[in-house]
């Protein structure tokens with residue numbers, strides 16, 4: 001997809017890292033960033049145009065030729081016998097998650113979205129848009145010198161070509177830069193797709209003993225006061241794809257998908273309408289009447305199935321907030337990656353059936369993340385302390401979904417409690433001329 005993305009990695013001094021004894025190298029080259037490859041422009045999906053399909057997944061911006069299975073692939077060099085910290089980032093904006101595995105190697109997950117977890121050894125990682133996992137790879141398999149790294153799009157992209165990179169053993173890591181040109185890449189399913197997998201929302205609750213839900217990744221440190229408190233706010237937020245058979249005759253951001261149906265995104269049947277200026281830096285211009293939530297809908301929306309307005313979830317500064325996210329898809333197939341700005345949250349529950357929510361919570365040491373896959377027809381429960389004043393976007397991380405309104409904004413604290421922008425910070429607004437019609 002057109003647009004820019006990249007890896008921004010912030011390291012802490014190694015002495016501060018509780019996992020420092022688990023790896024020998026944290027090399028700048030050892031990050032894997034996944035992105036989508038679409039032979040067309042993202043804008044073509046918006047009103048008036050038909051749709052195309054995802055053409056493939058790129059690994060660090062590189063892919064072989066998908067139709068001939070030949071070409072240059074990204075090569076990651078590792079030193080024989082040593083342990084390497086890798087940072088995996090999913091920057092895919094299209095609507096599917098990706099499974100990453102490295103042939104004949106275990107991956108020891110040590111962090112999720114930048115938060116340390118108790119090390120968990122797995123065979124593959126299921127990652128969705130916006131998520132990040134750090135893992136340690138031990139280069140101790142001497143049968144070959146080169147191994148395949150495989151990225152496989154899942155969900156509704158499952159039939160698409162797989163992407164490959166190469167893990168290559170060398171004596172010395174320094175100075176290794178070229179990428180390998182291959183004539184024969186593996187065929188679909190050429191190496192086994194078995195073993196333990198972490199974070200696959202499609203298999204939750206289905207008795208797959210080899211699949212670990214994200215709640216099995218235990219945080220190294222937890223804040224018990226957040227986990228044990230009675231929440232000050234409890235929100236239930238349904239994650240909605242709203243499909244209309246044809247152009248509704250009115251301009252709003254919707255996208256066009258297969259079958260030429262118009263699709264809106266929404267939370268609780270409210271499709272997020274953006275203001276014409278940033279809420280934080282131009283807060284004096286906010287007309288409070290433009291905000292809404294499911295109990296305070298504007299008059300024009302009464303009796304309608306869904307509404308366009310600026311969906312706000314307002315909470316007091318330093319309150320404890322719990323959100324139950326409900327998937328509304330027919331199957332656990334489209335697993336929306338929900339991302340919160342400004343704060344991490346604990347994931348205290350997850351399940352495959354949104355009409356049967358288990359109130360048993362993982363409160364011992366749940367993962368502390370800022371993005372999670374809500375199972376398509378399931379649910380997830382998150383909680384956080386709202387101690388960062390401001391307006392924070394809360395949205396599905398699939399590009400088309402949040403652009404089409406699958407989002408809301410958390411207002412943490414009153415305007416008087418928020419930091420303001422710098423004095424001469426540029427301003428913006430709606431500069432369209434008034435049109436009479």
Ligand SMILES: [Cu+2]
Pocket residue numbers: 335336337396397398401402406
């Ligand atoms: Cu989504």
